[in-house]
Structures are given as structure tokens and as C-alpha cells.
Amino acid sequence: MRIGELATKTGVSVRALRYYEEQGLLTSARSSGGQRHYLDDAVDRVYLIQMLYAAGLSSRTILDLLPCVDAKVNTPQSRAMLRAERDRIDRQITQLRQARERLDAVIALSESPASGCTRADTDAAVA
Amino acid sequence: MRIGELATKTGVSVRALRYYEEQGLLTSARSSGGQRHYLDDAVDRVYLIQMLYAAGLSSRTILDLLPCVDAKVNTPQSRAMLRAERDRIDRQITQLRQARERLDAVIALSESPASGCTRADTDAAVA
DNA sequence: CTTGTCCCTCACGTGAACGTCAGGTTCTAC
DNA sequence: GTAGAACCTGACGTTCACGTGAGGGACAAG
Structure with a gap:
């Protein structure tokens, strides 16, 4: 092609x-x-x-x-490189998960009834 | 400060x-x-x-x-934005996991005894 | 009052992964 | 054989999160 x-x-x-x-x-x-x-x-x-x-x-x-x-x-070097990159990705996943949890906490707070928003607001955001 | x-x-x-x-x-x-x-x-x-x-x-x-x-x-908009970014992060984590699994598979293959490397090679790579 | 260290504001440089023209060639279809 | 689509090689432009001087004030110590 x-x-x-x-x-x-x-x-x-x-x-x-x-x-x-x-x-x-x-x-x-x-x-x-x-x-x-x-x-x-x-x-x-x-x-x-x-x-x-x-x-x-x-x-x-x-x-x-x-x-x-x-x-x-x-080779030993190539295998070390593979492991190094895999570990780098692992660390990055960990960082992403932390950011995700942080955002989740904010979301939970913003959607709680005590935060001053109405149910209608929430529904509108979903739509 | x-x-x-x-x-x-x-x-x-x-x-x-x-x-x-x-x-x-x-x-x-x-x-x-x-x-x-x-x-x-x-x-x-x-x-x-x-x-x-x-x-x-x-x-x-x-x-x-x-x-x-x-x-x-x-606001509804801000909550939608938060969710959108969280979902983006989720997708990114999924992608990273796929890449990680792919690398893991390669690593497993390269470290298997059948791949032609010796035990000494493997140990040297760790050191 | 000077010395040294920290700080300020421009403002150009950088590296990565392409986007986007310009000007010309190749392939496909009629 | 000719139109038009797809392709080619440069080569400059773009975006982002800063790095890196240049040239000059701010501030604590002696």
C-alpha cells in the first residue's frame, strides 16, 4: 500500500x-x-x-x-533499557493516579449537596 | 519567602x-x-x-x-470540565498500562532461557 | 559605602513532533 | 495523452514549558 x-x-x-x-x-x-x-x-x-x-x-x-x-x-544492555523504560512508565502511572485522585476529590466536593449547587445544575452538566 | x-x-x-x-x-x-x-x-x-x-x-x-x-x-461547566479531564487522565492511564504490558511481554521473552541469553548475561544486566 | 548575593524584566534560544506551504514528479483513469 | 489525484523533497512555521544570558536594581553584612 x-x-x-x-x-x-x-x-x-x-x-x-x-x-x-x-x-x-x-x-x-x-x-x-x-x-x-x-x-x-x-x-x-x-x-x-x-x-x-x-x-x-x-x-x-x-x-x-x-x-x-x-x-x-x-543483550544485557537492551534488557536493562527495557526494564528502565517499564519502570519509568510505572512511575508515570503512579503520578497520573495521584492526579486522578486529586481531581476525583475535587469532583466529589463540587457535586456534594453542601457545595451550593442544585440537582438541576448537576443534571445540566451531564447533558 | x-x-x-x-x-x-x-x-x-x-x-x-x-x-x-x-x-x-x-x-x-x-x-x-x-x-x-x-x-x-x-x-x-x-x-x-x-x-x-x-x-x-x-x-x-x-x-x-x-x-x-x-x-x-x-458551575455546571466547571464540573463538566473536571470530569472531562479526569476521563482524559483515565484514558491516558489505560494507554500507559497497554504500553507497560507490551514492554513486559518483551522483557519476559528476552529473559526467558530459550531466547539465547545466558544466566550470566541476566545477572550482569541487573548489576 | 561597598561587596556579594539574590532578584528584576526583557527577550532570544531550545527540542520534540509534527503542520504547512512551495514547486515539481508519478500514478490512475478516461 | 491528458487531467487530476496522490506523492515527492526541502524547508520554514508552530506550540509548550521552560533555559539562558544581558543589563540592571534590591537587600543583608561588614
């Missing part, structure tokens, strides 16, 4: 896909005219990249991790 | 504190000479701001949320 199709399939912009290739995260075959062509598994690859971006990893870190995910590299 | 002390107490840079004030997230009294002075509760305020930044909220969103947290604003 060409880049436009991959973009619509994954919901990622064409520019982003070219950027991923620029960063070495995604590879493509080229037609005689220079156009990029992708295999079907590129879709999963893009999803994985997006997932790691969403987890707060940088392009550089993803670039380092991908060979491990592909099981092409398996 | 002055800005330097607040910075060291919170572990946030002086520049960041001034930036928070610029964004309307933090207020300060000024001395006759124009220097910022903070009350003790500014420390908690900064921690809260940092927590919300860590949760991926923008300055603008934090600016909108803070009056709710301070229980100074409690």
Missing part, C-alpha cells in the same frame, strides 16, 4: 509517517518513481510506535527499543 | 515559577522593590501545579481548573 492508505488506516498523518521514517522507526520499499510502499504489517508497526509515543517515549528511545521488541537484539 | 527559597523548597526552577505566574497559575505579593514574596502555602500550590503538568494538562487547562480546586467556582 502507499502512504496515503497507511495514513487513513492508522489515523496518522502522512507527514507523521514520513517523520517516523526519517527517525528510523519505519521503513518502506520505494517504487521506480520513488514512492513509498508498505506491507500490511506496517499498520501494526505504526500502532506500536504511537503506543510508545503515547507512553511518553522519545523517538530516540523508541528507536533503541524497537530492535528489542522485534527480538533482533537481546 | 522569596522566589529562590520557594524554588529550592519545591525543586522547581526560578524560571518555572515566574512562568507559572505569567500564566496566572501562581500569585505573589511584591515588596517595595518589586521582589516577589510568597506565603507558605505556595509550596503546596506549586506541587499541585506540577502534579497537573505531570498528568499532561496544559497551562491553559490548569488555569481553568484551579478555581474549581480552590472551590471558588462551582
Whole structure:
């Protein structure tokens, strides 16, 4: 498939896909005219990249991790890197949970009858 | 206290504190000479701001949320906003968990004896 | 009254992950 | 073979949360 199709399939912009290739995260075959062509598994690859971006990893870190995910590299260093990133994500989850609890407390307070809001207000907010 | 002390107490840079004030997230009294002075509760305020930044909220969103947290604003709109941000954080946590599980699977694979690494390798990576 | 440290306000620099033109080529369909 | 859609390569623009000087006041100590 060409880049436009991959973009619509994954919901990622064409520019982003070219950027991923620029960063070495995604590879493509080229037609005689220079156009990029992708295999079907590129879709999963893009999803994985997006997932790691969403987890707060940088392009550089993803670039380092991908060979491990592909099981092409398996050294003590690579395993240490994997664990380090997993732990970083764990810490981030903890932080997010704290923020979530904090917001939840505020929400509970703001929706309690004593806070001066009426039931109608609350219903209107839901609608 | 002055800005330097607040910075060291919170572990946030002086520049960041001034930036928070610029964004309307933090207020300060000024001395006759124009220097910022903070009350003790500014420390908690900064921690809260940092927590919300860590949760991926923008300055603008934090600016909108803070009056709710301070229980100074409690409208249907503000409650809807609080819930929206909480839900966003929930989704982010879900994404992070997925990424974490994915990494965990890779780690389990890379550390399994069948993957071609020796026990000594594994121990070395831990050290 | 000077020294040193802290503080002030501009204001430009930064890095990441793209967005967005410009100008030109390739592919598809009729 | 020609129109139009999709694609190409630069290359500059954007946003955010600050970093980093430049140049100059504020304030406690001696």
C-alpha cells in the first residue's frame, strides 16, 4: 500500500509517517518513481510506535527499543533499557493516579449537596 | 519567602515559577522593590501545579481548573470540565498500562532461557 | 559605602513532533 | 495523452514549558 492508505488506516498523518521514517522507526520499499510502499504489517508497526509515543517515549528511545521488541537484539544492555523504560512508565502511572485522585476529590466536593449547587445544575452538566 | 527559597523548597526552577505566574497559575505579593514574596502555602500550590503538568494538562487547562480546586467556582461547566479531564487522565492511564504490558511481554521473552541469553548475561544486566 | 548575593524584566534560544506551504514528479483513469 | 489525484523533497512555521544570558536594581553584612 502507499502512504496515503497507511495514513487513513492508522489515523496518522502522512507527514507523521514520513517523520517516523526519517527517525528510523519505519521503513518502506520505494517504487521506480520513488514512492513509498508498505506491507500490511506496517499498520501494526505504526500502532506500536504511537503506543510508545503515547507512553511518553522519545523517538530516540523508541528507536533503541524497537530492535528489542522485534527480538533482533537481546543483550544485557537492551534488557536493562527495557526494564528502565517499564519502570519509568510505572512511575508515570503512579503520578497520573495521584492526579486522578486529586481531581476525583475535587469532583466529589463540587457535586456534594453542601457545595451550593442544585440537582438541576448537576443534571445540566451531564447533558 | 522569596522566589529562590520557594524554588529550592519545591525543586522547581526560578524560571518555572515566574512562568507559572505569567500564566496566572501562581500569585505573589511584591515588596517595595518589586521582589516577589510568597506565603507558605505556595509550596503546596506549586506541587499541585506540577502534579497537573505531570498528568499532561496544559497551562491553559490548569488555569481553568484551579478555581474549581480552590472551590471558588462551582458551575455546571466547571464540573463538566473536571470530569472531562479526569476521563482524559483515565484514558491516558489505560494507554500507559497497554504500553507497560507490551514492554513486559518483551522483557519476559528476552529473559526467558530459550531466547539465547545466558544466566550470566541476566545477572550482569541487573548489576 | 561597598561587596556579594539574590532578584528584576526583557527577550532570544531550545527540542520534540509534527503542520504547512512551495514547486515539481508519478500514478490512475478516461 | 491528458487531467487530476496522490506523492515527492526541502524547508520554514508552530506550540509548550521552560533555559539562558544581558543589563540592571534590591537587600543583608561588614
